[in-house]
Amino acid sequence: MRLMGYREGHDRWIGAVDEAGRVTPIATTAEFYRNPATLLEQARRTPAAPITLPDQTYLVPPVPQSAKVLCVGLNYRGHAEEANEKVPDYPTVFGRWESTLICDGVTMPVPASEPGLDWEGELAVIIGETLVDVSEEEALSGVLGFTCFNDVSARRRQFDTTQWTLGKNPDRSGPIGPAVVTADEWGGPDGWTDRKVITRVNGEVVQSGNTSEMIFSVGRILSYISQTTTLRPGDVIATGTPAGVGFVRTPPRFLTPGDVVEVEIDGIGTLRNPVVGAAGRP
Incomplete structure (x- = not known):
């Protein structure tokens, strides 16, 4: 899986990104790093609907x-x-x-x-x-x-x-x-x-x-x-x-x-x- 960080409102998120640049949300950054292994497994089993970021200004460090x-x-x-x-x-x-x-x-x-x-x-x-x-x-x-x-x-x-x-x-x-x-x-x-x-x-x-x-x-x-x-x-x-x-x-x-x-x-x-x-x- 390929992960990236992005912002949504005032929150930082971790999502999975595909070759087309679409991002599947996983969890807020704070939530994700409390239990990365469990959330990655959940994301693999039941992925959320992908989103497309408007532009690169929405990226944040992962x-x-x-x-x-x-x-x-x-x-x-x-x-x-x-x-x-x-x-x-x-x-x-x-x-x-x-x-x-x-x-x-x-x-x-x-x-x-x-x-x-x-x-x-x-x-x-x-x-x-x-x-x-x-x-x-x-x-x-x-x-x-x-x-x-x-x-x-x-x-x-x-x-x-x-x-x-x-x-x-x-x-x-x-x-x-x-x-x-x-x-x-x-x-x-x-x-x-x-x-x-x-x-x-x-x-x-x-x-x-x-x-x-x-x-x-x-x-x-x-x-x-x-x-x-x-x-x-x-x-x-x-x-x-x-x-x-x-x-x-x-x-x-x-x-x-x-x-x-x-x-x-x-x-x-x-x-x-x-x-x-x-x-x-x-």
């Missing part, structure tokens, strides 16, 4: 507003090498705010303090069960599904200090989507293990990697995080980016107003976002 968004840095050897960093002994985990998440088609503003933004195409995992102190095998059983993510970064602020938080949380810098593919549609929670991750800027391929190149597997990442902080349904784990980011190039290359960046992953689709100037910030 996770609750309370979601933790945790990202893993330096999780591909090629990326660690191009950044002149040693291969980490443990997952390098940092946080994003849910408020930075945006959907397919939404513009990303470049902060006035930055020469541009950097791209990081990634596979993201959506949690479907509460995970506390779990093994790697148990962690995989708690995966709801997978989606594309772009961990867009403000490098000047990121590298001002040893703390990455500000550089990883510019306004509207976390594209996610275009849909969440449930784990069963990928053949189970191990379906992530051989998926191409491609990033394009204005149609040019700037990153081309494969999830098989990850240093830490999805199970390892989730297990490691769960030993310190509880993962709950709707939390997002971005699993790292392959080689090819902009700041390591000579000269550095960044996303500037007028650019369009895309992240494509086998079996999920393409996440596409235009870049605008600082005047486009909220």
Whole structure:
């Protein structure tokens, strides 16, 4: 099943989306993430009547507003090498705010303090069960599904200090989507293990990697995080980016107003976002 988030009035909803773009409502986002497995099974047995959204402005991130968004840095050897960093002994985990998440088609503003933004195409995992102190095998059983993510970064602020938080949380810098593919549609929670991750800027391929190149597997990442902080349904784990980011190039290359960046992953689709100037910030 392919899931998406949309708004109806003041409520955020989760629905199943088909190839024609029709959405079958499942439940409000808050209701859905209280018991995803049961509601998915009900939706499969007795689907509601499909609806057609008027346009993309009705889309919302497919996770609750309370979601933790945790990202893993330096999780591909090629990326660690191009950044002149040693291969980490443990997952390098940092946080994003849910408020930075945006959907397919939404513009990303470049902060006035930055020469541009950097791209990081990634596979993201959506949690479907509460995970506390779990093994790697148990962690995989708690995966709801997978989606594309772009961990867009403000490098000047990121590298001002040893703390990455500000550089990883510019306004509207976390594209996610275009849909969440449930784990069963990928053949189970191990379906992530051989998926191409491609990033394009204005149609040019700037990153081309494969999830098989990850240093830490999805199970390892989730297990490691769960030993310190509880993962709950709707939390997002971005699993790292392959080689090819902009700041390591000579000269550095960044996303500037007028650019369009895309992240494509086998079996999920393409996440596409235009870049605008600082005047486009909220």
